[in-house]
Amino acid sequence: MQQKLEDYIRDHRDQLDIETPSEKLWDNIDGTLNRKTLSLWERYPLLKVAAAIVVIAVLGGVWYTFQERMPSTIEMTADLPPVDQPDSETDWKKAEEKYQDKILVLMQKIQQYPIEDDAQAKHILREVSQINVRMDDLKANMHPTEFDPDIAHEMLQLYQQKVHQLEILVDYLQHMKAG
Amino acid sequence: MYNLCIRMLGDQAAAEDALQEAFVNAFSNIHRFEGRSSVGAWIKRITVNKCLSILNKRKLFFEALDERVMNLEEDKQEAYIWADISPARVHQEIKKLPEGCRVIFNLYQLEGYDHQEISEILGVSVSTSKSQFHRARKLLRERLAKELEAQ
Numbered sequence: 003m004q005q006k007l008e009d010y011i012r013d014h015r016d017q018l019d020i021e022t023p024s025e026k027l028w029d030n031i032d033g034t035l036n037r038k039t040l041s042l043w044e045r046y047p048l049l050k051v052a053a054a055i056v057v058i059a060v061l062g063g064v065w066y067t068f069q070e071r072m073p074s075t076i077e078m079t080a081d082l083p084p085v086d087q088p089d090s091e092t093d094w095k096k097a098e099e100k101y102q103d104k105i106l107v108l109m110q111k112i113q114q115y116p117i118e119d120d121a122q123a124k125h126i127l128r129e130v131s132q133i134n135v136r137m138d139d140l141k142a143n144m145h146p147t148e149f150d151p152d153i154a155h156e157m158l159q160l161y162q163q164k165v166h167q168l169e170i171l172v173d174y175l176q177h178m179k180a181g
Numbered sequence: 182m183y184n185l186c187i188r189m190l191g192d193q194a195a196a197e198d199a200l201q202e203a204f205v206n207a208f209s210n211i212h213r214f215e216g217r218s219s220v221g222a223w224i225k226r227i228t229v230n231k232c233l234s235i236l237n238k239r240k241l242f243f244e245a246l247d248e249r250v251m252n253l254e255e256d257k258q259e260a261y262i263w264a265d266i267s268p269a270r271v272h273q274e275i276k277k278l279p280e281g282c283r284v285i286f287n288l289y290q291l292e293g294y295d296h297q298e299i300s301e302i303l304g305v306s307v308s309t310s311k312s313q314f315h316r317a318r319k320l321l322r323e324r325l326a327k328e329l330e331a332q
Contacts (some may be wrong), residue, residue: 007322011290017268018275018291019184019276027183027197034205070215 052144082166091149094158101161108168126171133164160166182228188275188287189232195289199235202227206235229292233302265332279303279315286317286318 012016088094117123137160144153182203186196214223223287278286284303288294290308295303296310302312 007318007325008290009261010266013272014268015291018272018274020269021184021187021193023183023193023197023200027201030205031208034201035208155244 082162085155087151087155088158089151091154094143094149094151094154097158098161101158101165104165105161105168108165108172110166111172112175115179117175121172122133122180123171124169126174128168130164130171133160133167136160182227184272185228185287185292186232187223188272189229189284190235190293191276191283192278195235199231200228203231203321227293229288229302233284236280239280263325263328266330270328271321273324274321277324278320282313282317282320285313286321290313290318 071127088097095112115123117127140157140160144150183196183200186199186203187193190196190199207227216228227246267298275283275286285299288299289295289296294330296314297306299305300307307315
């Protein structure tokens with residue numbers, strides 16, 4: 003009977019599958035599946051302990067480094083000498099001017115260093131920002147014409163802390179640059 | 182499945198590798214089987230994909246053919262008594278087809294994919310899929326006809 007080749011193939015489709023794979027193929031599949039079902043933890047039980055030790059060591063190292071490199075604000079300001087309360091507005095202005103000059107010099111020094119990626123430098127600058135916020139609050143409370151010695155005293159304490167922080171930052175940056 | 186692999190890839194070693202990887206892949210991901218088709222069809226699809234990935238690594242090349250020429254050839258085809266040729270012989274000749282057209286012939290003629298699906302699977306145009314299928318069929322017919330005439 004004459005027919006098209008495609009029809010002949012379609013009619014005998016099942017008879018085309020005549021080849022069989024080697025015996026080892028099924029053993030290989032079985033072996034691979036058995037290996038896959040055992041997880042890494044199951045194959046190496048001590049790996050859990052080793053992993054835990056590594057995690058603890060890494061966390062400890064991070065904590066130690068962090069503690070070493072980031073002194074707290076309390077520690078940084080604990081040794082500051084007491085600031086005298088200004089007796090007059092003139093004393094207050096002079097003292098403020100003195101601190102502002104110091105801050106200007108320190109800021110010029112800081113600007114010489116790239117600090118964008120330095121966590122410690124950023125940390126200190128955040129402390130400085132917090133001092134700035136407190137100073138802004140105090141300034142807002144200052145009477146425009148009447149001198150308030152208590153507020154002025156508190157302001158000078160904040161100036162002192164700010165200068166101290168910036169000096170720490172300059173020291174740190176110089177130390178880091180030196181290597 | 183093994184015969185599908187061997188017809189797609191042309192040799193026993195590659196077919197066994199493909200089948201092994203396909204089965205391991207299927208059994209390892211059996212939880213992903215959603216039951217939208219039979220398990221057999223699902224494994225077949227994985228096996229076809231595995232074969233195609235092996236062929237892609239071989240830089241499978243599809244020669245673009247002029248579809249109109251192939252259509253003219255189609256009109257001239259002679260009918261033979263193909264029953265005088267054993268299916269096993271047809272299987273052997275399919276394995277000997279050039280790689281590009283062999284893959285398309287298998288997918289279309291034996292695995293039931295249409296040209297649109299093949300074009301999407303292989304990243305070729307529908308006309309390329311059609312022309313490669315015609316080319317495979319023509320080569321197969323010529324080779325088998327020669328054998329029939331010699332009998």
